[in-house]
Amino acid sequence: MTGLGLTGARGVSPNLALDELVRERRRAGVSVVHLGFGESRLPVFPPLAERLTAGATRNAYGPVQGDLAVRSAVAGYFTRRRIPTEPDQVVLAPGSKPLLAAVQMCVRGDTLLPLPCWNTYPPQAMLAGKSVLPVPIPDDCGGVPKPSALARTIRTARADGRDPRILVLALPDNPTGTLAPPAVVRELCELARAEDLLIVSDEIYRDLLHDPEQPVLSPAEAAPERTVVTTGLSKNLALGGWRIGAARFPSNALGAGLRDAVTSFASEVWSTLAGPMQEVAAYAFGEPAELRAYLARAARLHGALARAVHRIVTSAGADCRPPTAGFYVYPDFEPRRDALFRRGVTDSASLQHRLLAAHKIAVLGGHHHGDDPGGLRFRAATSMLYGDTAEEQLAALDSADPLALPHTARLLDALREGFAELCE
Template sequence: MRRTDQVGGGGAELLAVPSATAVRTAACGYWHRRGLPADPPQVAVAPGAPLLLLAVLAAAAGAPGGGGEGLRAPGSVLLPHPCPPWHAAQARQLGRTVHTVPVPAECGGVPDPFALLEAVRRSRGAGEVPHALVLSVADDITGTAPPPELLHEVCEAAVAEGLLIVSDETWRDTSHGPHDTVVVSPAEMLTEAGRADHVVVLAGLDAMDAAMDAAMDAAMDAATDGAPVTGPGSGPGEVPPGPSPGIARFAATERGRAFGERVHHLLTELGARLSGPVAAAAAATLREPAELLSRRAEAARLRGERARALHRVVTGTGAVCRPPHLGRHLYLDLDPFRPRLAARGVTDAPRLEAELVRRLGPYAQGGHRFGDAPGELRVRLATDLPAGAAGAAGQDGGAGEPVAAGAAGRQPPQEWPRAPGTLAQVQSVLVDLTDGSCQ
């Protein structure tokens, strides 16, 4: 079992980097506009939210009062399932045991609070030290946000068990109808309850839609005075290949400041810095100029229309699917058709994924990729599925790997032509798979 050594000192070196300072200052404004005031020392910046999560989990494991108590026993991290694959990957990189907890019926992103308590009990019974819960208040896997009252129950359960809550809020700005979907941060709830020490807020800029990508390109162009950015896959005005920046917010308390210092130190040890142009682009993005806000809102509105139309189609065929409110995906459960799918040789999520990829192209990913049991017939479907996907995939094509996480979602909703044709294709595929006939 690998363990993260105690690290002394602070991250003064990383805090003093001018480019990172600009991003932290812009991040403070970003969070202040969302009711989460912060000062620059409370903010950590890294080239990618996954690397930030790695540092946060490592710091939590070794910080007194952080939930891990130095991990005198094997440590464990709790996650809802389904969840983004990179959440579990960072915990496993640290040698932590990962326990997944089912989400409630009404939403994804958070565990069922009673199942969470049972998972903690079992982890301790196995001689482990459960020290962190990673959740998503805006869940791009299922396209949902937890109701505030349910999130409150989850936070209460986590705090009662001494868990650090890492709130991944990467997708909170993708609500299809902001006035209809309330996204509340655990940091808001726990600060009001005097328990701010128990939460770290995390966000990645890679979640932003096409409007945000365009703003990043413009900021990069300005930062380089229009000079081309050289490197594999780079073109004039383009952000260099690599992970988009991630930001984290720590509590404005003595313990929160100490925790933040530890994360800064770990990032310094890892050499986790942003290049000047990328930092300038990230800072410009986080300042959220009016044009960016307008384009982002319009893109989210259009994506919502597509998502609702696709939801009507898939539920009309009998699939179980939560109504989408944000993000770029639907999460389908085809278990009601298990006997019919079994007749076609589709008995688990990998086979379901393969069949849908063959018929629709690389826009479906099986639930096994997100922490669900492979035997469950669940699949994530991109709402930006383009017209002609089934024809392009070919009925006789191979079931190649799905697109990388986020790739399908980067397609602007405006580029979703002939929507009725796309919806008809999806409906035809699902009906053909579940009508009880065999090829």
């Protein structure tokens, strides 16, 4: 067939492409320290596997929005986080990613994004025909735009004929591994209310705070009438391949209309969350005691390895926000630009390439997160350091000092050596 016009073709998502590249190199016998893929590298918690088995005979389609029992469990999950929710406000999906895309497809106007941000946000907005309006993040955290810069961006965009309508926030953040403080969230919610913006709050990392006492404020608390919250089980319970996500819509007419639009979109795209996964979701969002204990262990492990990598990159001369949630660090090697220039590194793309080619360290360059391509920043996913086998990962999860385990210590030593050589 000739003359076929393709719209929206942008290639494979860069994090997925990098993960496949690392797999190819490892199959060829090359040892690579893989920090380039945002996967919670832990084995399945056994009760989750039991629920999956119990749901294996659920082969009917079921309601598009999700079964009532599962939506009730999700409603309870949000309510326990100070976001009162009824089951009819919830929509389930095969991952939070399609829910984020569905909101972009169902709401008119352009999209405001923090800069840097998760590499999927901009393509989703562009595939929905929107302009992406990036706004720099504050100095102390990521996942949210700097409030004063957001106000300026909105004014400039409208003067240029753009129509900013959606503000996407990540609480906590991918790629910086930080959480915006409540004061900043409140200020952004006030601005969203004044400018009549819909807030989309991606809270998939909320259960992975390194300090469980760290204060969290969801925009759904400060601006409930205009906030959609998305979450899922990919990160907190390491179920990325099972694809289980949920969205919570406002309780007003705006929320009901958007929920119905997303459900209609879902009916034509993914139909319903698979029945076995709904069985898993009902158990997981119900948060029984044994699952809460597992989550606490996972959060401690994530924090220990993220802080260890933070120490390594800052010792090599990078500036880096201290990680407080999830399993990422986002160093800036601008202070070492002269040393890197001598090795042919001039931007984030060449930095990513140099680390993989010369030091066998895979990271995702900042340019993939919408950052300035000329910067020397990248995202490192520290969860890939827990081990390559279920036995190693369980040992890391159970250890009082996971950094001292032979397999994690070996990888951390390789990182110290690699970054020291890069910047010497």
